[in-house]
Amino acid sequence: LLWLIALASGLPLPWLVGSAGLGGVIGTISILANEYQRLRVTSFLDPWKDPQGNGYQLVQSLLAIGSGGVTGTGYGLSTQKLMYLPIQTTDFIFAVYAEEFGFVGSLVLLLFLAIFAVVGLQVAMRARSNQTRLVAIGCTALLVGQSLMNIAVASGAMPTTGLPLPLVSYGGNSLLASLATAGLLIRCSLESSDQHA
Incomplete structure (x- = not known):
């Protein structure tokens, strides 16, 4: 960031x-x-080598995403969240989402992220002061970047990092921080529109 x-x-x-x-x-x-970091990276490269040990989280996440198919199993009908997938409400919430809403729902979520990124960059481009521009870029990069990292971890494109999905994962601290970041971005937008008026 x-x-x-x-x-x-x-x-x-x-x-x-x-x-x-x-x-x-x-x-x-x-x-x-550090051995625990080395094991995390090697289990990410081939989670099926140790599916009951170090690769368990990623294997269960991939099974959840694959089980969703094109349209998903339906809202609330994920089977992987029934204690098969560890940390399913925070770090691996995308796997549950992908199982319930499928490939189409996952594309819609990525579309929302792209729209959020475009709007955030537009706020930054309209900013008159350098400070407002950098805050807007930072807020956009934080929310969109953390979302993409969470999705990459759940889908096996990155090693497990322990980052929640902003505005989606369960937990008061994550939600409060995400809302405060979004509030800063809105403030930057209001300052930009006040200066243009």
Whole structure:
């Protein structure tokens, strides 16, 4: 998030590339040094190798997504949420959603995310002050980026990160933070429209 805000603020590209490279090196060292992180990455690469152990969460998530088919099983009719899929109300809520609403429902959710991203970037482009523009970009990147990461984890495109799906996952802290972030974006939009009036 900070990297994207720094990119939007116009920091020199060599600095940004250097910081991203340094972050990648530190992340690689951390994964190699900590066994639990290494197991998480290897189980993500092949969850079927240990479907009852380290790959259990991802296997159950993929089974839920696949069970949804094209149109889903119907609202409230997910079987994976009946204690088969761990952490189904927060980290893996997308798997339950995809099982109940299917491929079509998942595309609709991604369409809503794309619309939210476009509207957030339009708010940032209309902003007169640099501070408002960066806040709008940060709010949009936080909500959309975290949503995409959650979906990527549930669908097996990324290792498990423990991020909830903003405005969807159960839990007061996540919902409160997501609503506050959306409120900041609305405030940026109101400031932009006041300046245009």
